[in-house]
Amino acid sequence: MTRSPRLMKSGRHRSRAGAHYAAFITHAAKRLACKTCPAFYSISKVGLGSGDSTMAIDLSVNGVRHSIDVAPDTPLLWVVREQLELTGTKFSCGIAQCGVCTLHVDGQAVRSCSFPVSAAAGRNVTTIEGLSPDGNHPIQQAWISLDVPQCGYCQSGQIMSAAALLTRNPNPSDAEIDAGMTNACRCSTYHRIR
Amino acid sequence: MAAAKLSRRDILAASGALIIGFWIPTKAAGQIINPEGAVWTKPTANPEVNAWVVVAPDETVTIRIAQTEIGQGVWTSNPMMVCEELQCDWAKVRPEYASVNRDAREMAPDWTLNVMGNGGRDPNGGGSPDFLDRSKTGVTGIPDSLYRRMRTNAAASVKDGRYYLQLAGAEARERLLLAAAKVWNVPVAEVSSANSVVTHKPTGRTTTYGAVAALAGQTPHPNPKAIRIKPPSEWTLMGTEQKNLDVPHKVRGKTIYGIDVRLPGMKWAAVKSCPVYGGSVKSYDFEKVRGEPGVILAIPFPIPNPALIRGRVFGGGVAVLADTWYQAKTAIDKMPIEWDIPPQNAAMDTAKIRAALMASLDAPGTMRTNIGDCDAAFASGTRMVEATYSVPYLPRARMEPGNATVLVTDDRVDIWIGDQSPQETRYSASQITGLPETSVYLHLCHLGGGYGRNGNGPQAEQALYIANKNRGTPIHLLWTREEDFINTTYRSIGVARLRAALDADGWPIAMEVRTAADQNAPGPAAGFDIAARYYVPNYRFSTHTAKFHIPVGTRRGVGAPAQTFYRESFMDELAHAAGKDPYLYRRELIQRGNLFYKDDMIKALDMAAEMSNWGTPLPQGTVRVIALEERGAEGDGHATFSAQVHKISISKQGEVRLLRTDIAHDEGLSLINPLSVKKQLEGQNTWFLNDAMYQESNVVDGRMKENNFDRFILSRLNEHPPELNIHFFKSEHWLDGMGHDRGTSLQSGIADAIFQVTGKRYRDLPLRNYDLTWG
Ligand code: FES
Ligand code: FES
Numbered sequence: 001m002t003r004s005p006r007l008m009k010s011g012r013h014r015s016r017a018g019a020h021y022a023a024f025i026t027h028a029a030k031r032l033a034c035k036t037c038p039a040f041y042s043i044s045k046v047g048l049g050s051g052d053s054t055m056a057i058d059l060s061v062n063g064v065r066h067s068i069d070v071a072p073d074t075p076l077l078w079v080v081r082e083q084l085e086l087t088g089t090k091f092s093c094g095i096a097q098c099g100v101c102t103l104h105v106d107g108q109a110v111r112s113c114s115f116p117v118s119a120a121a122g123r124n125v126t127t128i129e130g131l132s133p134d135g136n137h138p139i140q141q142a143w144i145s146l147d148v149p150q151c152g153y154c155q156s157g158q159i160m161s162a163a164a165l166l167t168r169n170p171n172p173s174d175a176e177i178d179a180g181m182t183n184a185c186r187c188s189t190y191h192r193i194r
Numbered sequence: 195m196a197a198a199k200l201s202r203r204d205i206l207a208a209s210g211a212l213i214i215g216f217w218i219p220t221k222a223a224g225q226i227i228n229p230e231g232a233v234w235t236k237p238t239a240n241p242e243v244n245a246w247v248v249v250a251p252d253e254t255v256t257i258r259i260a261q262t263e264i265g266q267g268v269w270t271s272n273p274m275m276v277c278e279e280l281q282c283d284w285a286k287v288r289p290e291y292a293s294v295n296r297d298a299r300e301m302a303p304d305w306t307l308n309v310m311g312n313g314g315r316d317p318n319g320g321g322s323p324d325f326l327d328r329s330k331t332g333v334t335g336i337p338d339s340l341y342r343r344m345r346t347n348a349a350a351s352v353k354d355g356r357y358y359l360q361l362a363g364a365e366a367r368e369r370l371l372l373a374a375a376k377v378w379n380v381p382v383a384e385v386s387s388a389n390s391v392v393t394h395k396p397t398g399r400t401t402t403y404g405a406v407a408a409l410a411g412q413t414p415h416p417n418p419k420a421i422r423i424k425p426p427s428e429w430t431l432m433g434t435e436q437k438n439l440d441v442p443h444k445v446r447g448k449t450i451y452g453i454d455v456r457l458p459g460m461k462w463a464a465v466k467s468c469p470v471y472g473g474s475v476k477s478y479d480f481e482k483v484r485g486e487p488g489v490i491l492a493i494p495f496p497i498p499n500p501a502l503i504r505g506r507v508f509g510g511g512v513a514v515l516a517d518t519w520y521q522a523k524t525a526i527d528k529m530p531i532e533w534d535i536p537p538q539n540a541a542m543d544t545a546k547i548r549a550a551l552m553a554s555l556d557a558p559g560t561m562r563t564n565i566g567d568c569d570a571a572f573a574s575g576t577r578m579v580e581a582t583y584s585v586p587y588l589p590r591a592r593m594e595p596g597n598a599t600v601l602v603t604d605d606r607v608d609i610w611i612g613d614q615s616p617q618e619t620r621y622s623a624s625q626i627t628g629l630p631e632t633s634v635y636l637h638l639c640h641l642g643g644g645y646g647r648n649g650n651g652p653q654a655e656q657a658l659y660i661a662n663k664n665r666g667t668p669i670h671l672l673w674t675r676e677e678d679f680i681n682t683t684y685r686s687i688g689v690a691r692l693r694a695a696l697d698a699d700g701w702p703i704a705m706e707v708r709t710a711a712d713q714n715a716p717g718p719a720a721g722f723d724i725a726a727r728y729y730v731p732n733y734r735f736s737t738h739t740a741k742f743h744i745p746v747g748t749r750r751g752v753g754a755p756a757q758t759f760y761r762e763s764f765m766d767e768l769a770h771a772a773g774k775d776p777y778l779y780r781r782e783l784i785q786r787g788n789l790f791y792k793d794d795m796i797k798a799l800d801m802a803a804e805m806s807n808w809g810t811p812l813p814q815g816t817v818r819v820i821a822l823e824e825r826g827a828e829g830d831g832h833a834t835f836s837a838q839v840h841k842i843s844i845s846k847q848g849e850v851r852l853l854r855t856d857i858a859h860d861e862g863l864s865l866i867n868p869l870s871v872k873k874q875l876e877g878q879n880t881w882f883l884n885d886a887m888y889q890e891s892n893v894v895d896g897r898m899k900e901n902n903f904d905r906f907i908l909s910r911l912n913e914h915p916p917e918l919n920i921h922f923f924k925s926e927h928w929l930d931g932m933g934h935d936r937g938t939s940l941q942s943g944i945a946d947a948i949f950q951v952t953g954k955r956y957r958d959l960p961l962r963n964y965d966l967t968w969g
Contacts, residue, residue: 053487078520082519085456086447087447087450088446088447090593090594090642091453091595092593092675092903093675093903094675094902095904097903097904098908127447129446129447140445143441143445144445147438147873148445149265149438149440149445150873151592151593151640151641151642152265152440152444152449152640152642153451153592153641153642154642155444155445159445174916181910181911182911184903184908184910185593186591186593186643187265187877188880188881188914189876190876190880190911190914191876191879191914191918192873193911194911194914
């Protein structure tokens with residue numbers, strides 16, 4: 001494999017408006033690219049991990065199928081954030097404690113910082129960006145009308161947890177909400193979440 | 195593996211995507227990358243009305259914000275202050291951050307230097323901006339640069355910014371009216387505006403702000419110093435509950451925080467800093483990880499220059515750069531690193547630090563307040579009460595780990611960062627790269643929590659150092675949670691000894707307060723200085739310090755949380771010693787005193803007590819506790835008062851449950867956005883529950899032991915009180931800020947509830963360390 005011995009001093013990289021992540025610039029030199037999705041393509045394998053440590057993982061994210069070359073123990077969080085550039089799912093503790101990285105795998109809330117991408121192979125992943133087609137899931141609407149977020153950093157995770165909880169149990173009791181909503185919020189928006 | 199070679203044509207064909215341009219690193223990066231959800235300054239083709247206001251032909255009003263949104267609501271309250279005077283359509287307002295670069299290039303317009311009114315108690319007046327001397331580091335006031343104080347700290351965004359944000363809106367409105375008058379060729383006195391529509395009163399003709407904005411930009415007011423701002427009695431938008439303008443993006447995952455910034459050609463940096471402050475890298479073995487996927491290089495960095503970060507000494511470290519952050523982090527975790535650690539720092543632990551502070555209490559210290567003759571009164575009192583309290587080191591532990599994206603080229607620096615003190619960072623960038631501040635471009639992002647982190651951390655300095663060594667390549671540095679706990683300042687550990695002599699009826703006749711904390715701890719005088727909040731004829735307050743290697747800084751409430759814990763806990767102890775009701779005991783002592791705002795303090799206590807049904811019977815194991823929270827009680831200027839009653843149960847197994855909180859809160863002459871204030875009060879409830887019950891940072895072998903959310907505990911939804919009531923009361927002064935030092939009463943309150951239920955008095959936070967069982 002080829003790897004830059006040091007950082008490029010100059011060089012031309014191409015920018016484009018990514019349809020996949022609205023208006024967000026993605027750069028063309030994708031290191032770990034999706035083989036099937038036209039929004040993610042590879043022009044160069046420079047810097048790609050060695051062939052034996054990565055494998056192609058097929059999964060569907062927000063209804064789009066991807067085949068991603070990545071080390072199989074990479075947490076799903078980082079595939080979503082780095083390879084797919086869906087940055088709505090956040091990182092904070094990395095050890096399954098706080099819940100800011102919560103997304104859905106086959107409808108179940110999962111702390112993606114501690115969930116290897118290989119375990120998502122062949123499954124349907126939903127992130128905050130794909131929770132509803134237009135960003136108006138009932139929970140998102142409720143969150144807006146109650147003005148829930150403060151800094152907002154934990155809110156993707158809170159909303160994904162709430163969505164999974166309400167799918168399981170459309171009318172949770174207070175105790176069931178306590179048990180189902182275990183994500184941390186440092187700003188403490190708990191009052192409005194409930 | 196062979197590198198695939200594709201031509202530009204192939205890429206076009208393969209992607210089917212719109213090519214908007216080649217990335218040329220020497221070009222202004224900030225002008226190219228503007229994703230939806232980005233909140234930094236964006237270029238606009240529309241001419242501005244003034245430096246705060248741009249009105250587009252479609253009537254969209256861009257309002258530029260010089261404070262940073264950290265969840266406290268300035269993204270909404272600051273535009274409200276401009277919009278109130280501008281009289282534009284609130285539904286069309288779009289905030290964006292003010293340009294930090296432009297602030298380095300332009301001086302403030304002369305008319306903004308006119309502070310009107312008489313500060314704290316004048317309803318027509320301006321705020322109380324800290325016109326401190328200009329400091330080149332940006333730490334203190336910048337009285338004459340365009341956007342003035344771009345810091346976000348001390349809950350002062352409204353207090354320090356209101357008058358000139360109102361002025362900025364008013365000046366823009368006057369220009370728009372003048373422009374419309376010019377177009378119609380009528381006297382300006384005949385035109386008025388509301389909701390972005392300008393009306394010629396005699397004829398009823400109308401036009402819009404969007405139609406005359408370009409001309410308004412060329413039409414300065416002939417005498418802008420004569421423009422007055424509206425007092426609260428004339429406000430129509432300010433003082434009303436407005437939803438926060440950043441919420442729709444935040445619930446859709448669209449907000450671009452610093453961690454979300456992506457640039458073409460960007461490389462990621464994972465970092466390890468010496469876990470003992472003052473230490474640095476002795477050696478590291480990059481060869482062990484050179485072949486790891488995506489890894490590019492390792493780069494050591496020195497201890498960030500303390501002169502750039504308020505004198506704080508963090509650690510030196512090493513970064514690994516890779517194509518993705520997870521690759522960089524995986525590699526650095528495997529890379530052997532040896533540290534050079536000052537042995538005296540490695541020898542420190544919490545017990546030694548606490549012992550040194552305890553010893554300092556017996557040394558003379560700094561006498562801050564000395565009224566009457568405490569020693570004589572102590573000799574004559576019928577009873578002495580003495581108590582020693584302590585609080586631990588505490589970090590802010592915001593949810594977004596520290597990060598910064600930096601591109602240095604030979605002629606400019608671009609930084610994408612969530613930053614509570616961008617003028618300081620601008621100065622750091624200039625010092626580290628050798629480029630002038632006018633060549634530094636900070637692209638501000640919302641922060642995933644702040645809680646007092648202004649100017650506190652070296653994430654920008656580390657990233658700048660690395661990017662400066664790799665000019666031409668954008669570097670995104672991101673800390674792990676563990677690194678975030680290392681690269682942060684802490685609220686100082688503190689101890690306090692309070693002594694009082696009581697008379698035969700249990701009222702204090704003398705009180706002495708000694709507090710001790712790190713010598714660099716900010717806010718050491720809070721809550722005790724100048725005058726006793728609770729009347730006592732003989733009163734003495736001194737502060738004591740010692741020097742430690744842990745970097746200390748501001749954290750939500752700064753000095754107030756610890757000092758309120760000491761003061762209110764002691765009042766509870768005195769009330770119990772006197773056999774009196776803790777609410778009425780406090781009330782009587784405030785009543786006996788002569789503090790300027792004592793009526794407001796009593797109002798707060800009475801209102802909270804009434805809201806809570808104070809005195810009505812409760813089941814066994816459940817009690818109510820009360821405390822006063824104040825800021826500015828010692829004077830007659832800006833001040834904020836509240837009282838809170840907490841209903842707390844303690845099970846026989848020792849489980850503490852906060853059942854209900856009733857908050858009576860001062861709204862001063864007016865709040866700006868009461869909804870934001872409520873949200874802050876709700877949030878602080880949990881914040882100080884955590885401080886009271888769970889959180890502590892312990893020093894072991896010179897390093898902080900609690901470095902992730904497994905050991906550093908955050909309470910969850912299930913501990914938030916099922917009932918939380920907030921009532922406001924009017925007072926005749928401007929507030930001294932919000933979002934910061936309320937809810938501190940949970941600390942004394944939970945400790946006193948434990949005492950009332952179990953008979954056990956614990957004076958050292960956090961309280962989960964104790965056996966709370968009873969019965
Ligand atoms: S980042 Fe995944 S649980 Fe905290
Ligand atoms: S909204 Fe800030 S952490 Fe939850």
